[in-house]
Amino acid sequence: MELFSDKAGDEGLPGRERGWVMAAVMTSTLMAVFDGAMVNIALPxxxxxxxxxxxxxxxxxxxxLLSAAMTLLIFAALATRxxxxxxxxxxxxxxxxxxLGCALAPNAETLIAMRVLQGVGGAATLSIAPAILRSVFPGRLLGRILGLNALLIASSTAVAPVLGGFLLSALSWQWLFAINVVPGLLALMLAFKAIPHKPALSGQPxxxxxxxxxxxxxxxxIMATNSFASPHAADHAISASVINWFGLALLSGIAFIRHIRRADKPLLPPAIFHSGRFSLAALTSLASFISQGVTFVALPFxxxxxxxxxxxxxxxxFTPWPVGIALVAPWAGKLADRYAPSIISTAGLLIFAIGLALLATLPDSAAxxxxxxRSLICGIGFGCFQSPNNREMLSSVVxxxxxxxxxxxxxVRTFGQCLGAALVSVLLAVMVSANTIAxxxxxxxxxxxxxxxxxxxxxxxxxxxxxxNQ
Structure with missing residues (x-):
């Protein structure tokens, strides 16, 4: 398989060792995707x-979600050091x-505490998973491995509700968490075996x-968007909460930007955004995930x-959407290794937008x-966009x-999806007063x-x- 073949001048790890790293990273990603998709359906x-x-x-x-969002940048910066x-x-x-703690939790308080800690663990792996893949695979294969990662996520998204429903009907909600233990231990063994050591950077506090x-x-x-997403988003108390959280986010955002511009060794170097390729790829990703977040909440209604x-x-x-991603993402990643990723991702976005317009114009009684x-077209477009765009972001920095x-x-993925869900909740709160079908x-x-x-x-x-880029 070409992913594990070696060529003269390749950076990263030898072919066989890449496979073990890929298995560890993708197993952890699989666990996180399954966990998020299955827990939501088990809430009742x-x-x-x-x-x-x-x-x-x-x-x-x-x-x-909250603990993961709060620590994503922290772990990304810590891993760099x-x-x-x-x-x-x-x-x-x-x-x-x-x-395991969630599966054994005797009460709601313990379960919430375990979920918060689980979010911290998830952030530590998800925030650096693409970077690990880039560090061990040569640049000529980066698009392909990111395409396979997108394929895994899409396939997991399609299968997770079915598996979650089976576990809930045959066993109990505790098994939604217990199912992570064995693959987690296997991924740990692979990580210890394969992920290379890197000496700490000296003089990097x-x-x-x-x-x-x-x-x-x-x-x-995240709290501001979750307040929007509340079923009572139109209430005065929730509105005040939204304003307070948004104000805190704005003030801390201003303080964060000022700090990283002045600090000698900031958490996130502002120079990373000096690359137009990186900044525009990040904005493209944010807008696309807002779009996906809106659609994933609106379509069930x-x-x-x-x-x-x-x-x-x-x-x-919903299944045709992730199926479309799974069908296209590996090929899109492979093409992104040969041609300009921005062209391929732009073509994917165009198909994605057409698919969304087709969904928006569904008749009142659709087969x-x-x-x-129409959902399949959206998935094909998003699959064609995602892995080339991710490749563009990673390859545009040193x-x-x-x-x-x-x-x-x-x-941007996490916040985009949350903001999209919040926008739908606001529209439902404003436009649906009598709760009629119309x-x-x-x-x-x-x-x-x-x-x-x-x-x-x-x-x-x-x-x-x-x-x-021209």
Whole structure:
């Protein structure tokens, strides 16, 4: 297989050793994707089993998301200073151990605490996973390995709800966490065996002030978007909460930018954004994930509230999207190794925007095959965009800054998806007063056109990048 073949002048590890690193990184990614997808569908059962109110149960999911978002940049910066190996092994160990803790949690308080710690472990691995792959694979294969990573994530996204439903019906919610333990231990063995050591950078103190400011910034931003996403987002109390969290995010963001511009060794070097290729690729990724976040929240309302499909059928109607990504992503990554990644990702964005427009113009009574076909087009477009764009971000900075680039990539993905979900919640709160099918239909259609607009912004950023690269 070409991924593990060696050529003269290749940087990174020899072919056979790359395989072990890839297995460790992709196993940890698989665990994190499955965990997020399965826990969300188990919230009603967990609420009943632990005898807690729904607002408390929401933190079974939000606790993980919040702690992960707050620590993504911290771990990316730490890995740049002390090496990928100790950060990845720490994160994977913590994720595996707290998975067992979640499975054994006797009450809601313990489960929330375990989920918060699990989010920290997940952030440590996910924030540097692409950077690890870049460090061990030669540049000529970077697009292909990122395409395979996208294939894994898409396939996991499609399979996770089915596996989660099976575990919930056959066993109990505890197995959603216990299932992580064995693959986690195997991934740890591979990580110890294969991920290379890297000596610590001398004279590189850790930027504690920058870490605190970045955690405050990202945590407040996520809390603000989650307040928007609350079912009571139109209430006065929630509105005040949104303003407070947004204000904190704004102040800490200003302080963070001022700090990294003045610090000698900042948490995130501002020079990384001096590259137009990197900045435009990051903006393109942010806009595209906002679009995807909007669509993933809006479509269930369309399928279930407007069309009247069951939750299971709605899940099946989603399947063509990740299938489209899985079909295209490896080939798109391979093409990105031979041709300009910006051209391939821009073409993918165009297909993605067309697919979203087709979803927004679905008739009031659409056949299932019609819905599936339009979703498949979206998946094909997103699969064609994602791995070339990720390659563009990672390859546009020096190899020593791969950890920083990987952390920024994780942040824009997480925040984009959260912001997209929040925008749909705001539209539903504003436009749906009598909770009629007609009002929900209108709100969903506006949301989908908002997703089209966000993908249009991504296209503008991507075309600008193409012009800059000429």
């Amino acid at each position: 059962q967990m609420t009943h089993a632990l005898n807690v109110a729904a607002p408390v149960a929401v933190w079974f999911a939000n606790g993980y 002390i090496g990928f190996r100790p950060v990845f092994i720490f994160g994977l160990s913590l994720f595996t151990l707290t998975s 850790f930027d504690l002030k920058g870490a605190l400011l970045s955690a405050t910034l990202l945590g407040a931003a 369309l399928f279930q509230s407007v069309y009247g499909y069951s939750a299971f059928t709605s899940a099946l109607l 299932q095959w019609d819905i599936g076909l 190899r020593e800054w791969s950890g920083y680039a990987s952390g920024v990539l994780a942040v 009002q929900q239909n209108q709100a969903v259609r506006v949301s989908l056109w908002l997703a089209v607009a966000a993908s249009g912004c991504a296209l503008v950023f991507s075309v600008s990048r193409m012009r800059r």
